[in-house]
Structures are given as structure tokens and as C-alpha cells.
Amino acid sequence: MSKKKNIFLCISCGAEYSKWQGKCPGCGEWNSIVEAESSPAHTKPRRESKVVPLSSIHSDQLKRIITDIDEFNLVCGGGIVPGSVILISGEPGIGKSTIALQIARTLKTLYISGEESPVQLRHRANRLGLSSDNIHVLSSACVEEIQNAVRADKFECLIADSVQTLYTSEIPGSAGSVTQVRESSARLIDLAKSTGIPVILIGHITKDGSIAGPKILEHLVDTVLYFEGDFSKEFRMIRALKNRFGSINEIGLFRMSDAGLVEVSDKNSVFLNSVGSGSSGSAISAAIEGSRTMLFEVQSLVAFTNFSNPRRMSDGFDINRLILLAAVLEKHGFMKLNSHDVFINLAGGFQVNETSADMAVAIAIVSSLKDKPVPRDTGFTGEISLSGEIRPVSQCARRAQEFARSGFKRIIVPEKDASEAKKAFTGEIVPVKTIYEAIDRVF
Ligand SMILES: Nc1ncnc2c1ncn2[C@@H]1O[C@H](COP(=O)(O)OP(=O)(O)OP(=O)(O)O)[C@@H](O)[C@H]1O
Ligand SMILES: [Mg+2]
Numbered sequence: 324m325s326k327k328k329n330i331f332l333c334i335s336c337g338a339e340y341s342k343w344q345g346k347c348p349g350c351g352e353w354n355s356i357v358e359a360e361s362s363p364a365h366t367k368p369r370r371e372s373k374v375v376p377l378s379s380i381h382s383d384q385l386k387r388i389i390t391d392i393d394e395f396n397l398v399c400g401g402g403i404v405p406g407s408v409i410l411i412s413g414e415p416g417i418g419k420s421t422i423a424l425q426i427a428r429t430l431k432t433l434y435i436s437g438e439e440s441p442v443q444l445r446h447r448a449n450r451l452g453l454s455s456d457n458i459h460v461l462s463s464a465c466v467e468e469i470q471n472a473v474r475a476d477k478f479e480c481l482i483a484d485s486v487q488t489l490y491t492s493e494i495p496g497s498a499g500s501v502t503q504v505r506e507s508s509a510r511l512i513d514l515a516k517s518t519g520i521p522v523i524l525i526g527h528i529t530k531d532g533s534i535a536g537p538k539i540l541e542h543l544v545d546t547v548l549y550f551e552g553d554f555s556k557e558f559r560m561i562r563a564l565k566n567r568f569g570s571i572n573e574i575g576l577f578r579m580s581d582a583g584l585v586e587v588s589d590k591n592s593v594f595l596n597s598v599g600s601g602s603s604g605s606a607i608s609a610a611i612e613g614s615r616t617m618l619f620e621v622q623s624l625v626a627f628t629n630f631s632n633p634r635r636m637s638d639g640f641d642i643n644r645l646i647l648l649a650a651v652l653e654k655h656g657f658m659k660l661n662s663h664d665v666f667i668n669l670a671g672g673f674q675v676n677e678t679s680a681d682m683a684v685a686i687a688i689v690s691s692l693k694d695k696p697v698p699r700d701t702g703f704t705g706e707i708s709l710s711g712e713i714r715p716v717s718q719c720a721r722r723a724q725e726f727a728r729s730g731f732k733r734i735i736v737p738e739k740d741a742s743e744a745k746k747a748f749t750g751e752i753v754p755v756k757t758i759y760e761a762i763d764r765v766f
């Protein structure tokens with residue numbers, strides 16, 4: 324037996340190091356690096372490999388398993404690829420086991436339930452109205468038993484709920500330790516590749532270092548799906564953070580109900596606050612999420628402060644971008660924001676990563692500062708530069724089309740995008756060159 328060599332893993336970003344460090348150079352997190360045994364998976368090949376011409380590989384091996392959850396198929400890139408490994412991660416209670424069970428309903432599934440008893444699982448299945456004939460439960464999370472169970476019967480899907488409970492008796496360490504999570508998952512990944520059965524791994528996000536987080540598995544699996552949502556609201560989103568078999572731009576949208584996760588019907592406007600109309604401090608913009616265009620509402624609260632250091636806080640929008648926009652509004656929009664706190668929130672827990680949201684954020688701030696509402700039928704899209712100019716956005720026509728579809732009468736767009744917007748929007752199009760001009764046209 325070769326000498327064991329230990330490695331060091333960052334549980335926050337998954338980076339691997341040869342020696343311990345107090346701060347992870349990869350993600351900047353402190354005290355996130357833990358010692359782990361170097362995985363045998365990396366030192367000894369468990370599958371026999373031989374050289375084959377690529378052309379001899381049949382590409383129809385990539386035939387996908389289409390589940391009856393369209394939104395899930397979408398984020399996976401059009402269905403589950405046989406033999407692929409999908410990691411579903413998210414905060415405790417967000418709905419990981421629920422979606423897993425709903426995926427399992429149409430496939431003959433081996434469900435490894437390390438967290439809940441079979442009785443609890445049966446209760447959930449009943450609540451979700453699933454016929455449980457297809458679902459077979461193994462309450463042991465021991466990898467060797469799982470391998471035996473897979474060999475003994477023909478399954479179409481394997482779900483491990485959760486990776487933090489998996490263990491293999493071949494190596495020391497308790498379930499949940501970095502070494503166990505990594506090694507046990509690696510063996511299930513091997514099982515997926517050798518049998519062609521898709522494997523779904525479930526992992527919670529944990530901040531404290533005692534339980535190994537799903538981050539350390541991200542580079543091992545084919546697809547990483549991240550479950551997010553606002554706990555106070557019923558909306559849940561699944562986002563692909565990595566996908567070897569599809570685009571990572573698609574999001575899946577669900578509503579959590581007693582009967583489980585249901586796909587929302589009006590997907591493009593779930594993030595609009597239908598009741599909040601008429602009050603100041605809100606503006607609506609459009610974001611491109613893969614094949615989908617989403618309307619969302621920016622809410623702002625601007626409040627006077629005596630402190631010399633006014634606060635800027637943001638939920639769903641980049642905080643540094645907000646600080647920058649507030650400075651631009653101060654200098655080029657002539658808004659007295661240095662004596663005001665500025666808070667930004669996107670309705671329904673939406674998160675936007677596009678600069679095209681700039682104009683809506685700026686207008687929402689001005690609306691709150693002036694205490695004048697923005698007309699509800701007006702939409703905004705445009706990036707704001709440091710000099711206060713409104714810059715064009717990508718795919719303006721698609722955004723304009725979504726505004727039109729949702730009954731908007733007027734859109735404020737970058738001047739350079741006006742002709743593109745015209746192709747898709749028959750209402751009033753207001754082209755603007757600067758943020759000053761935009762404020763002037765709205766208020
Ligand atoms: N009648 C119900 N009983 C229990 N949960 C319900 C019910 N109706 C809706 N729910 C939702 O189901 C959620 C739990 O979902 P689920 O168990 O799938 O989450 P999870 O991500 O697997 O959590 P964990 O990390 O604890 O395993 C609850 O947070 C709640 O929102
Ligand atoms: Mg669960």
C-alpha cells in the first residue's frame with residue numbers, strides 16, 4: 324500500500340492545496356481550509372480504460388431522459404443525460420428533497436434517504452400525491468450497500484439525499500467529513516459512469532466548517548444546480564451553475580405549495596409586485612435569463628440621514644454597482660444623495676446580474692427621493708456609465724417585446740437601441756442619452 328498523502332481543501336470554494344493556510348487564496352475566505360485524505364479515486368483508476376477513436380462513440384448515448392417537470396428539463400439542458408451526475412444544492416428547507424421526489428416519480432428510482440426515515444419519505448410522497456410504486460427507498464447511506472442494491476435490480480435513477488450522510492466503510496472518518504463526502508460521492512459518480520444510471524446528489528450549503536459543503540464536489544459532477552428563493556415568498560428558482568450538457572443561463576421557476584413544487588404559469592412576470600402599484604420608489608425593468616425574458620421590479624427607499632456616511636444597502640442587485648449609481652446620480656443627475664441612505668430590493672427575491680438594470684435602479688431611487696411614483700405602465704432598460712450616459716443593452720428588442728406582451732404603454736430606452744426597440748414595441752418609445760434626460764422625461 325502506498326503512503327497516504329493528505330491534501331487540504333477549501334470548503335467554501337472547493338480549491339485544493341498541498342499545505343494548510345489560514346486564508347484561501349482562491350476565494351479569500353478565512354479558516355475555510357480543512358485537511359482531507361487524498362482521495363484514492365485520484366490515485367488508482369477503477370475503470371478499465373482503453374484508447375478508442377472518438378468517431379466510434381455513438382452520440383445517441385446522449386439521449387436524454389425527459390422528466391415530466393418542464394422547468395427541470397430546461398435547467399438540465401433538455402432533460403437528464405444517462406450516466407450523468409447532477410448535484411442539487413441549496414439552503415436547508417428550500418425544497419431539495421421535494422424536487423428530488425418529484426423527479427423520481429416517473430423513473431424507477433433508488434432513493435437513498437440518509438436524512439429522513441422511509442416513513443417520513445412516504446408522508447411526503449403522499450402529500451405530493453405521488454404514486455410511490457416507482458420509488459424504492461434505501462435508508463442506509465453506506466456506499467457498499469448502495470452499490471449492491473444497484474447491482475441487484477434495474478434502476479433508472481439514483482438519488483442520494485444527502486451527500487453529507489454518505490459514507491464508505493473502506494476509509495476512516497465519520498459521515499459528513501470532507502474525506503467521506505468526497506470519496507463516497509466519487510464512488511457514486513463512478514457508479515453512474517459505469518452503469519449509465521443518472522445520479523442526483525443532494526447537498527446542503529453549510530457555512531460552518533464541521534460538515535463538508537457541496538462546493539468540494541462541484542468539479543467532480545457534470546451539472547450543478549443551485550436552488551434559491553425567498554423564504555418569505557413561495558417562489559423558488561433553480562439555476563445551473565455548471566452544466567456539461569447544456570447552457571447555464573436557463574433558470575427553472577417554481578412555486579412551493581402543499582402539493583410540492585409547481586411550475587408557475589405566468590413565468591415572465593412572477594417578480595412583478597401586483598399590489599404595490601401607485602407608490603413611489605419602484606421601477607420595472609427586463610432581464611434576459613437564457614431563453615426567457617423576465618420582468619422584475621426594483622424597489623427603493625431613500626431616507627434622510629444625519630450621518631456623514633450615508634448607507635447603501637442592496638438585495639438582489641450588486642452593492643458596488645449601487646454605490647456607483649448613487650454617485651453618478653449625485654454628480655450627473657443633481658440628486659442630493661450624500662445626505663440620504665439608499666436601500667434597494669428586488670421584488671420576489673429576484674437577482675439580477677445585468678447592467679441593463681441600471682436605469683430602473685436609478686429611476687427607483689429618484690422616485691423615492693422625490694416621493695413621486697413612476698407610472699406603472701412605463702418600463703426601463705439601459706446601462707449607466709460613470710459619466711451619466713445611457714449605454715445600449717444587449718437584445719433590446721427581446722426586452723421591448725416582453726414589455727409589450729405585458730401591456731406596457733411606454734418604455735425608456737438608450738437612444739442607440741431605439742430603432743431596435745421599435746421592431747418589437749408599438750407603444751411610446753422614449754430614447755434617452757443621459758440619466759439627466761431620463762429623469763427629466765419621467766418626472
Ligand atoms: N404541508 C407541508 N409540510 C411540510 N413542508 C411543506 C408543506 N407544505 C409546503 N412545505 C414546504 O416544503 C419545504 C421543505 O422542503 P424539503 O424537505 O424538500 O426541503 P430540503 O431542501 O430537502 O430541506 P432539508 O435541507 O431540511 O433536507 C418547507 O420549507 C416548506 O416550504
Ligand atoms: Mg431534504
Ligand SMILES: [Zn+2]
Binds near residue numbers: 335337347349351352
Ligand atoms: Zn476558497
